[in-house]
Amino acid sequence: MANLFRTLNTQFEKSIQRWKLEIERKIKEAEQPNFKEVVNISYGDFHAMGMKYITFVRQILAASAYPELLKSRQLPVDVEQRIVQFFKDWGKQSIGCYSEDFGISCVRRNVARFIEERDGGIACDRENIYITNGATNGLQLILRLFEYGKGPSQTGVLVPVPSYTRFRLMVLEAGGVNVPYYLNEGHSWALDMTEMKRALKCAREHCSPKILYLINPGNPTGQVMSRKTMEGIIKFAAEEKLFVVADEVYQDQVFGDNCSFLSFKKVLFEMGSEYRDNVELVSLNSVSKAYLGECGFRCGYLETINIDPEAITQLRILITSSSFPSISGQIVLDILMKPPQPGEPSYEIFNKEKTFIMNTLARNSKLAVQTINALPGLRCNPIQASMFCYTRLELPSKALEQCKALDLYPGLFYCMQLLEETGIVLDPGTGFGENDGRDHIRFCTLVPPEKFDDALEKIKNFHLKFMHKYS
Known part of the structure; x- marks a missing residue:
């Protein structure tokens, strides 16, 4: 033993x-x-x-993969309509086809609409949306935008502790330095700006911190950031010229008393123009979490805000040179972005599940x-x-x-x-x-x-x- x-x-x-x-x-x-x-x-x-999985998701997937099922007339009408409309908007007839590099256009459009509705009408351009093979793939792409160097110039990444295990490993794989900042367990795992500043100051003695990684809601801690905390983070990032990566994959799993999710984009855009127009931000979401839990379909998205045009060019090259996003995964993502609505045949079962x-x-x-x-x-x-x-x-x-x-x-x-x-x-x-x-x-x-x-x-x-x- x-x-x-x-x-x-x-x-x-x-x-x-x-x-x-x-x-x-x-x-x-x-x-x-x-x-x-x-x-x-x-x-x-x-x-x-x-x-159990969500029935509507699996009905859509089954008939998308095998359209002969539509002839059986056993599926709800809105399932049939959704599938027909999806292929019409996409312009292809089989999920066996390749995707576009950055994701199917109609799916990116629905992601943009979802974000606009979530954030109370703040505009979202589909050209800033990139479909990825899961949030992890999105994080890998973002890390690859940076040059890492050696010694005092080596790129550092501020990472919460405790936090998502694989991200720290990805930082090491990319050639970066993990710079831990410790969440305050005694205050419900709140992010303490004094601790963040301490971590940054200490790190600058041996590396060059450039990236700030945030998880909201938290993993593994399950806390939800307040607006005040988020505003403090954004001001800190602006002052220190840090690239903000907001991992928001648990945004649809908030259930605590008097808690609600706010995206970093929403908070950023509701601050002054000196922040709204300058802080570089990437946010991520995924079908692996929320109420879907479709981990095996490996699909998510990232949205870019205020990113340098040269970095966007590099991001597009990286995406184009990697695997196309999964079609079946994008179908699931499309449902997460645009679920059945009240009055539609599938809504009652969907909402119950x-x-x-x-x-x-x-x-x-x-x-x-x-x-x-x-x-x-x-x-x-x-x-x-x-x-x-x-x-x-x-x-x-x-x-x-x-x-x-x-x-x-x-x-x-x-x-x-x-x-x-x-x-x-x-x-x-x-x-x-x-x-x-x-x-x-x-x-x-x-x-x-x-x-x-x-x-x-x-x-x-x-x-x-x-x-x-x-x-």
């Missing part, structure tokens, strides 16, 4: 799936007496966890916080948005001694013990950039209620036994 722990501790990014496969092998070979299945609630693929998903998310998140905060050694802030419960972990001294003996981060030690005892897979906080002595665990809350309740009960029972064992 000790050797397994050490291996997983040093290769965490690649190990979650290995944990799962190893335990599943034991179950098949009757070597695992404690449980009959592995329940992986460590990440945000909520279809994989049993949440969407409401169930959002109610499940809100219900599970509230239950998770209540359960976690009733347990010794665990603490979680109220969750306002997103789909994760990010929990502070404070282990007894005997457990910490065991972690030291095994050369393990406490969060990873805890998660491995949990997996061995219950079959529940969680994420340790080390995967989100924390290495400052704080320990956390993360799990997804968008899981069917019966499965979630069972997993939460197993976590609770395990935790009480764990704390007793090491007390």
Whole structure:
């Protein structure tokens, strides 16, 4: 066991799936007496966890791929009309065709309309919209716009901690330096401008920070930024001439009391012209999150604001030289941008399914916080948005001694013990950039209620036994 722990501790990014496969092998070979299945609630693929897809999306996809279904007359009229109109607007007749480089024009048009409606009428030009193979692909494209250099001139990227794991890896792959700024857990994971300024000042001693990466709503923390905070960020970016990258993929998953999503574009455009006309901003969205959860279709978009024309030229070259965006993914994105409306045949079922998903998310998140905060050694802030419960972990001294003996981060030690005892897979906080002595665990809350309740009960029972064992 000790050797397994050490291996997983040093290769965490690649190990979650290995944990799962190893335990599943034991179950098949009757070597695992404690449980009959592995329940992986460590990440945000909520279809994989049993949440049902939106019927309207799958009807559109099925008939788009196989138009013969339209002849059956078994589909709602608005599904048929949507498909016919899509191909008419596109000008092609099969999803097997290539897309245009920057995305299908009618889809980009609907993205622009969605943004205008979301932001209260602020204009959006479809020429500033680029369809990508997921938000991650969009982030990679943006990072590739920069030259990274070496030494003090090496490009630095201000990154929140805790934050989305893959982005930090992408920064390293591009040749940049991750510059961490720490979110304030004691104030519901708020972004503190004093901390941001400290991070920038320290970073300038060894690199040249040029990019500011923001996640709103937060991942893994689930907080929603206030307008005041966002205005402070925009002023800071203007003063320090930072390129702002706003990851807004959880914008349709806000459910906290007295919380609402504001885009960085909206806040920027409602400030003075010295900010509105000068701060460089890219924002991103994706079909992998929201209430759709269509991760496998790999589609999203980015919008560019105030970007230097030479950078736009380079961005277009990068997009043109990479893979065309998926047609099926763009069909899903088009639905997210333009869902069924009241009075249309599919609206009632669509709204019922969407409401169930959002109610499940809100219900599970509230239950998770209540359960976690009733347990010794665990603490979680109220969750306002997103789909994760990010929990502070404070282990007894005997457990910490065991972690030291095994050369393990406490969060990873805890998660491995949990997996061995219950079959529940969680994420340790080390995967989100924390290495400052704080320990956390993360799990997804968008899981069917019966499965979630069972997993939460197993976590609770395990935790009480764990704390007793090491007390």
